[in-house]
Each structure stands twice: as C-alpha cells, then as structure tokens.
Amino acid sequence: MFKHNLKYNLKTLYKNKTLIFWTYLFPIILGTFFYLAFHDIEKNETFKAIPIAIIENEEWQKNNIWQSTIKSLSEEKDNKVFNTTYKNITEAKKDLEKGDIIGYVLLEENTPKITIKTNGTSATILKSIIEEINSKINIIEDYIELKVKEKISIEGYENIDKINYEEIAREALGMLEIENNIKDITSDNMSYTMIEYYTLIAMAALYGGILGMVSLNKCLANMGSIGKRVSISPTKKGTIILSSAVSSYIAQIIGIALLFLYTIFVLKVDYGTNLALVILLALIGSLTGLSMGIALSSILKTNENTKLGIIIAITMAGCFLSGMMGITMKYVIDKNVPIINMLNPAALITDGFYSLYRYDTLNRYWINIISLLIITSILILISIKALRRNKYDSI
Amino acid sequence: MIVFKTFLRIVKKCIFPIILYTVILVLFSSINISTEDNNMNFTASKPDIYIINNDKYEGITKSLIDYMSANSNIIELKDTKEAIDDAIFYRDVNFIMEIPVNFNEEYLKGQELEIKIETTGDYPSVQAKNLLNRYLSTARIYQHLNLNEEDLIKKVNATLENKVNIEITSGLDTSALTKTATYYNFLNYAFLAGSIYVICLVLSSFKNENIKKRTLISSMKINRFNRNLLLSNSLFAFILWLIYVILSFILVGESMFSMHGLIYIINSFVFAICTLCIAFLLGNTIKNKDAINGIINVIALGSSFLCGAFVPMEYLPKSVLNMAHILPSYYYIKNNNLISTLETINLINLKQIILNMLILLIFASIFIVITNIITRKTRN
Numbered sequence: 001m002f003k004h005n006l007k008y009n010l011k012t013l014y015k016n017k018t019l020i021f022w023t024y025l026f027p028i029i030l031g032t033f034f035y036l037a038f039h040d041i042e043k044n045e046t047f048k049a050i051p052i053a054i055i056e057n058e059e060w061q062k063n064n065i066w067q068s069t070i071k072s073l074s075e076e077k078d079n080k081v082f083n084t085t086y087k088n089i090t091e092a093k094k095d096l097e098k099g100d101i102i103g104y105v106l107l108e109e110n111t112p113k114i115t116i117k118t119n120g121t122s123a124t125i126l127k128s129i130i131e132e133i134n135s136k137i138n139i140i141e142d143y144i145e146l147k148v149k150e151k152i153s154i155e156g157y158e159n160i161d162k163i164n165y166e167e168i169a170r171e172a173l174g175m176l177e178i179e180n181n182i183k184d185i186t187s188d189n190m191s192y193t194m195i196e197y198y199t200l201i202a203m204a205a206l207y208g209g210i211l212g213m214v215s216l217n218k219c220l221a222n223m224g225s226i227g228k229r230v231s232i233s234p235t236k237k238g239t240i241i242l243s244s245a246v247s248s249y250i251a252q253i254i255g256i257a258l259l260f261l262y263t264i265f266v267l268k269v270d271y272g273t274n275l276a277l278v279i280l281l282a283l284i285g286s287l288t289g290l291s292m293g294i295a296l297s298s299i300l301k302t303n304e305n306t307k308l309g310i311i312i313a314i315t316m317a318g319c320f321l322s323g324m325m326g327i328t329m330k331y332v333i334d335k336n337v338p339i340i341n342m343l344n345p346a347a348l349i350t351d352g353f354y355s356l357y358r359y360d361t362l363n364r365y366w367i368n369i370i371s372l373l374i375i376t377s378i379l380i381l382i383s384i385k386a387l388r389r390n391k392y393d394s395i
Numbered sequence: 396m397i398v399f400k401t402f403l404r405i406v407k408k409c410i411f412p413i414i415l416y417t418v419i420l421v422l423f424s425s426i427n428i429s430t431e432d433n434n435m436n437f438t439a440s441k442p443d444i445y446i447i448n449n450d451k452y453e454g455i456t457k458s459l460i461d462y463m464s465a466n467s468n469i470i471e472l473k474d475t476k477e478a479i480d481d482a483i484f485y486r487d488v489n490f491i492m493e494i495p496v497n498f499n500e501e502y503l504k505g506q507e508l509e510i511k512i513e514t515t516g517d518y519p520s521v522q523a524k525n526l527l528n529r530y531l532s533t534a535r536i537y538q539h540l541n542l543n544e545e546d547l548i549k550k551v552n553a554t555l556e557n558k559v560n561i562e563i564t565s566g567l568d569t570s571a572l573t574k575t576a577t578y579y580n581f582l583n584y585a586f587l588a589g590s591i592y593v594i595c596l597v598l599s600s601f602k603n604e605n606i607k608k609r610t611l612i613s614s615m616k617i618n619r620f621n622r623n624l625l626l627s628n629s630l631f632a633f634i635l636w637l638i639y640v641i642l643s644f645i646l647v648g649e650s651m652f653s654m655h656g657l658i659y660i661i662n663s664f665v666f667a668i669c670t671l672c673i674a675f676l677l678g679n680t681i682k683n684k685d686a687i688n689g690i691i692n693v694i695a696l697g698s699s700f701l702c703g704a705f706v707p708m709e710y711l712p713k714s715v716l717n718m719a720h721i722l723p724s725y726y727y728i729k730n731n732n733l734i735s736t737l738e739t740i741n742l743i744n745l746k747q748i749i750l751n752m753l754i755l756l757i758f759a760s761i762f763i764v765i766t767n768i769i770t771r772k773t774r775n
Contacts (some may be wrong), residue, residue, distance in 0.1 A: 017520055029693055033700040042710040047521040081521075096564065115560040121440040121518040125525060128439075128466075132529045135557035139536050142550065147541045172536060180531040182524075192484055204441045235731035269413045309411075325423065325705075327684055335478075358484060364477070 001235050002243045009247040010214055016214065022312075023211055024255045027204040027263050031197060036269045038193040049074070049083040050122045053092040053104040060107045060152040065173075069133050081129065102126055110137075136176060143172040189270070189358050192327055195350065197269040199324040202349035204259050206286035206315040207251030209293025213307055215244040216297045222395055223304065241387065245294060252286050272356040277365065281356070284372050289315075290344070291379035298386040318346030348372050397615075397739060398623035406631065413635070420585040420639070424578040424646055437561045441467045442519035442526075445479060447493040455534065458548045460531050462555060467523055487693045490523035503544060505595040507535070530555065565738065571650035572735035578643050579659050579731045583704040583724050586639060586667065588695035590632050592635070595687045597628065598678030600748040601738040636667040644650050654740050658748065659731065666727040667753045673723070674763035675764045679766050679773075698707035708732055723758040 013019060039392065054060065054070060061067075074084040074165045087095065092104040096117050101118035104128050112130050116123040147168050202356040221242065229358040232238060263269040293311055300307055321344055323330035327340050330350065333341050341347035352368035359365075442466045450456045456497045470488045472478050482488045493511040501508050510527070515519035530551070601607070601624065610620060640660055644651045651659070677694075681687055700706075702724040703711050708755075711719075719725040730751045737744055 018689070021689045026692070027687065028698065033696055036701040036715045037706045037711060041706060041710045044710045045515075045517040047516060084486060112559050114559060116561065116563055117565045118563065119438050119440065121442075121522060123437075123561075124440040125518065125522050127437070127559060128522065128525055128529070131557055131559045132525075134559055135533070135554050138557060139554055142554070143536055143540065146542075150540070159747060175536055176532050178532075178535065178536075180528050181507045181509045182531075183509050184514060184529065185479075185511050186483075186516075190515065191478050192486060262432060303600075313415075325419075328485060328487075331481065331487060334481065335487075358480065359477075376772050 002239050005235075005240055005243040006247045006250075009218070010251060011243050012218070013211055013248065013251050019210060023204070023207050023252070024258065027200055027255075027259050028201075029258070031200050031263055031321040032131045034143050034193075034196045034200065038196060042191060042193060049080045050126060051083045051085075051101045052126060053085050053087045053095055053101045055092055056086040056105060057107065059110075063107060063110075065137060066107060066112075067132065069136070073129070081125070092162040093288060101260055105130060120315065136173075139176070140169050144168050176377055183186070187358070189272075191270065194270060194357060195323050195327045195354060196328065197263055197267065198350040198353035199319050199322050199346065200263070201256070201259065201282065201353065202285065202322060202346040203315055203319045203324065204256055205252075205282065205349055206289040206292065206318065206346060207290040207312075208248070208255065208286050209249050209291075209296070209311050209315070210308060212290040212293030213297040213311060214244060214250045214304070216241065216294050217304055217307075219244055220298075221390070221392055222301065228395065237387070245290065248293075249290050252290060253283070255283050256286055270357060271353060274356055277356055277362070278353070279354045281349065281365075281369065284376070285345070285352075286380070288345045288349075288376045289371050291376045291383065295379040295383045295386070298383045315346065318344045321360065322347040322350040342371060343375075345372060345375055348375075398620060399627045401601075402597055402624070402627040402631070405600055406593055409596055412592055416585040416589045417642075419639070420578075420581055421642065421646065423581050428635070437563060439466070440519065440522070441487045442523040443468045443470050443473055443487065444490040444492070444523050445470050445482065445488045447479070447491065449496045450494050450498040453769055454544055455502045455548065456494055456499040458551065459494070459527075459530055459534075462552075463523075463526060466526050483513050486515055486517075487522040489517060492523075492527060502534075503540065503547075507531070510578060534569075551730065569735065571647075573653055575643070575647045575650055575656065575659055576735040578647055579663055580704045581699075582639055582643075582663060583728060584695055584699040585661075585664070586635065587670055587673075587698065587724070588691055590635055590667075590670050591677060591691050591694065592687065593631060594628050594671070594674035595678040595681060595691065596684070598624075598675075599681060599684050599687065625675075628675070632667055632671045632674070634652050636664065639663070655734055655737065656747075658734050658737075659739075662664045662727065662730045662748070662752060663733065665755045666723070669723045669727075669759040669762075671753045671765070672759040676762045676766045676769075679770050698722045701725075702728045703732075704728055723755055726754045728757075 037290060048281045070082065070084060073081045081339045085095075085101070087104070089104075089106070092101070096104060096115065100115070102120075102122045103114055105126075106115070112134055114127055114130055138242050144165060148163055149166075175301065217238070219230050220227045233238075233240075264271070292314070296311060296314075297307055300310065319325075321329060321340060322334055330341065330347060333347070334351075341351070348368045348371050352365055352372075355362075355368065356363040424439065444463065446460055446463060446469065448456065448460060467490075470482065471483050472488070479491060483491055491513040493540065495508045495510070497509050500512075510531075512524065512527070514524060528663070533554050534547070534551050537547050537554075539712070583696065643659070650656060673694075677690065681690060683718065698719075701711075701715055701719045702708075702722055703716075703719075704724065708716065708728065716725075730748050733748055733751075737748075
C-alpha cells in the first residue's frame, strides 16, 4: 500500500501544472532574472580609473612635479587612478557638462583649482589626490629646510655651498614614492550577490511545502471527496500520510536538484568547496519546507487556495528577511535583532550556504543545521498532534 | 451600474495582493531612500571604515586613527572576527585596517610595521586606502628628519590640512531627485503587478462560460456592457495610480512640489495608460484563472528586473538593456532617470522625455489592436 500510494501521489503531483510551475519553474525563472540583473553589479561597483581633464596652460607645461605625478597616476597599471585627457578650458567645460569627465584641474599661480559637476565619491577622490600632490611641494620645501638646518648644525656654516639642494629634493621625492607597508588580506569570497541565489534555494526548499500541503489535503476528509474516500479505506492512516509525505519529498528533491544544476552550470553560482555539506543543507532545508507545509495544512481548517496563499506569504516574508529583495536586509536583522533570523528557516538556509561560502570553520554551519532540525521536529510534532484521532460529526 | 457593482465585488475579494504590493513599495522605497543633502558647496563623501587597533592609543597611532576618523565614518561593530567578516561582506564597511602591536614605538625607531587591510574594492574603499597611504607617506618624510614625537605629529597634521579650492558647477539637488526616481522606478513593479492582477481576475471572471451566457441573454446591450467594463477597469487603474502618486508626496516630500515632480507624475500617468492596455490584452488572452498569478509574476518581475526598477540602470549589463528595449517599462524607467538629471526644463531638454512617452503610447495602441484582433477571433 505504501508503494502504491507513493506512486500514484507522485503522478498526481506531476499532473498539477500550477504546482509544478511554482515549485520547479518559478525559482528557475527568478534565478535567471537575478542573474541578468545582478551579474554585472559587482564589476560596476569596482573602482575604475576616474576620467578627469587637465587644463594644459603654460604654467602646467613648466611644472615638472605636477606633470610627472599626474602622468604616473594615469599610467596603464593595476592601480591606475586617473584617466587623464589634456584639454583647453572651453573643451574641458564642455566635457564636464556632458558628463564625460568627473572634473578638471587648472593650475594658476602655483595653486591648483578643481572644478566638478556634482559631489560624490569620485570627486572626493580627485580632490584628495590633488591635495596630496599639492602638499608634496610643501613637504619637499620643509624637508630641504630641515635637512639644511641639520647639516649646518653638524658641519657648521663653512660647508653651506657644498649642499646639493637638488639631491635632497630628489631624496624627498623618492621617499614619497616608496610603497607603504600595507598588506591587503581581503578574502576571495566577497561576492555578496551570491546571497540572492542562496535565498532562492531557501525559497524553493520552503515552496516544497506546497507539495506537502497538496498531498496531505488528499488524505484529509474535510478537504474533499478524495480525502473522504481515503479516510474510510481500511489502510492505516500513518502509512497513507507517510507515503504521501515521502512522495512530496521526492518531488521536492528533484525540483531542488534541477535548480542546483541550473544555478551551478548556467548561472555559475559559487557554493563553496564542500559539496556534501551543501547537499545536506538542501536536504534538511527541504525537509523543513515539507514539514511546514504539512503542519500548516493540518492545523488550518480552510480551503486549499487560502492554505497555498499562507504558505507563499510565509515563505516570501522569510525570504524578504533573509535578503532576497535587498541583500543588506539580512545583515541589518542579523546585527540588530538576531532572534528573528534564528527562527526564520529561510534565513537559516541562506546563512548555512553563506557560512559554507565565506568561512573555513563550520561552527556556524552546524548551528544552522541544528536549528533547522529543531524547527522541523517541532513542526512534525504539531502535525502528528493535529492529525491523530480525527473525528467528524458532519462534513 | 450593475457591471460596476460586480466589478467592485471582485476587487474587494482580491484586495489583499494589492495591499501587499503597496506595502512592498512603501517598504522598499523607504529603505532605499537615503537622506543625503546635496548643495552648492563641496561635501566630501566619507567611506565607512572599521579600525582594529592592537596598539596603545597614543603618538603616531593616535594621530593616524584621528586622521582616518576625521575623513571617514567609523562604524560600530561587535569586536568578534565573525562580526567584522560579515560587515565587510555585506558592505556595511568598505575598509578595515588593523594596526599592529607596538606600531607607534617601532615607528619612532624608524621601523614601519605592516598594517593589514581588507577592502571591498569599490570607490569608497579606494578612497579610504588613499587616506591611509597619504598619511603614511607624509609621516615617513618627517620621520626621516629625526624630529621628536610631538614635532613630528604637529608637522604631519599641518601638511595633511593642505586644502585645494574646489568649485561645483551644477546647482541641482540630485539626491532628492534620485530619491523620487527610486520611488517611481519601483512603482513599475507595484503598479504592473497590482493592476494586471485585478483586471485579469475581473475579465476572466466575466468570461466564465455560464456568466458569459447569462450576460449575453440579458437585456443589456453587449456594447454597453463592454463599455461599462472598460470604464470600471480604467477607473480602477486611475485610482490605483492616484494612490501611488499621493504616496509619493508623503514618502519623498518636498521635491515632488516642483516642475520635476510634475513631470514624474505625467510620466507615470502615461505608463498607467500603457499598463491598462497590457492588462486588457492579458485579461482577454489568459483563459485559465490559476495561471494568472504565475504569468503576472513573470511579467512584472521580469520587466522590473530587466529594465532597472530594482537595480539602477547604470549597473545593468549592456546586453540586458538592449534586450529591455522591447519592453514598455524600459521607456518609463529611462524617463524617470532622465528627469532626475534634468537641470533646466525647456523644450530641448524635454525632447527625449516626450519621445519616450510617445513610445509608451505607441506600445499602448499596439496592445489595443492586438486585443481587438484576439477578441474578434475568439468571438467567432
């Protein structure tokens, strides 16, 4: 009987097109939209050389320090800062108006003047670098002055003619160009748009609850004639419900597997290196979704459409809190009211994938898995309590 | 009247999704609307940074931290590795720097200890790295001059205070207008989903075999019936549009009471007309009531994602934007973005905006023609 019901329940599930759309197709379509919209966003946010113009007047052409510094900042290399064009003032104004450049620099009476169109990070970077170059001249003057004083105090006034000013200036300039002792230890796994795909898997896992709900409705006498027919059959209720649940779980796992294959091979989502743990998380997440569907279906005494609406609403609210509609949402909740996401299965699934992707240690992952298992067991207990010993005076 | 009454009864039944879309709209736009002021004076953008200081807060270390704090926003975090890792991953901070033990002491002896940094690689992080580099380069020079600690810090600070004149040409309050554009861009999703959902549901309810027969044999002329149905649907779309416009005044505020605001409103009205026509087309083609939800989600989400309602247009890949040209939402959102950069309002500047509105109206008329062809065919 177990096998028989399992087989036919699977067949019924696959015949229901709306169901298959929401559980199989919709996550894949949504994932494709995410991919189209987000796959360039990180590349666009990465720093690219800022387009600026230099007003090439006589004063500029005479000034070596300015010329050489701007030139070295605009050279094609990894840390290129400016994309510099040399213009006269009317051309530069036109370019600024059109938005081709962020700003232009005019050197007059040894002081630079910057003109920008609007405030912003690029404008701030431009200003701060021009200030840095401008202060170089002060620094070198200071350096020469202090160095000369030092030499005089050691060697006395006699050797004052021998002081090589140019060499001291070169020394100072050289020192300014030494690389600072900074080490960038940023990890490679910094792609925050991955969270979007993790919430997608969480959504698909929880949408699996719809499958559980539909299957269970077929066993409930108050949900329609098939339910009545099944309830009065001589088969044990436990066998029927268990086989329905198992068949929904199978259908759900197939859906998740398809989604995984699609996200890994087509959308190139990175789930970290530990594939076994990724699969374990997906299996447990789906189980939570299934038990949520069954629990809601057994407690709520209402029609199928309302039950469907409630499962979708709970899932979407959960995904919203885990960052599906704005990645920072999850972080804000985790930082300020962590308890909400500890009880939210969608956030637990998302966070599980995130910890596999981002961290080398697995503590956080196991905490997520254990929380999911606890939530699942509570939901199953609720369902058992609601489904046992049902009696109907009239239906 | 009877048609309108029935219409209202159906609308009442599906009021929940409309409230849901509106709540999402309000939530999304209030989260994403930042309150940055923009004016004629230069205001430096400050990167968000976090400093881990393993040294004592004194001497060069103190001076470095003070300089970084003055030019960036220091973000408060829990002092655990996990909290810091999460903060940089979710871009709560752009830049993390770790000052090693004995940094100050060794520095004065002429030994520069290594500072570890983590960056997000975006513009603010480059700016933060610049600040750090500038401080270290400047300090190195004076350190080589064998100054004592106090003089060294004084000199470094004086040099870093060097300021350059900067002038801003545009007087437009772009941040307020961008806020408005964000709201109206997101409206693309809420309005499309809300109005198509209701109109499709109403039309498909009236198309139910029995109800259709009942309407046909009634004394009401079929033309009048159709006209009433059309009017009720248009009225619904109009009211929904009006609610969203009023909401924009509440959420965005001041900048709506301007010429720019008026153009935003006109633009959304043109889009509302176009949406109405899309809804009519779908309502007349979709036969299965269960399929409505799926189709709406795919259309509303699809055109919102592809045309830049959620992610700003400049962040979308070129290929996606090229593809989006076939969708009406593209022209609506493009207009919203254009309005936010409009400096002076005159006919030349408005040309592109008016052209986009015309394209929306052409889309609308194409949808009407297709609807007519389809309904004529099915009637036979």
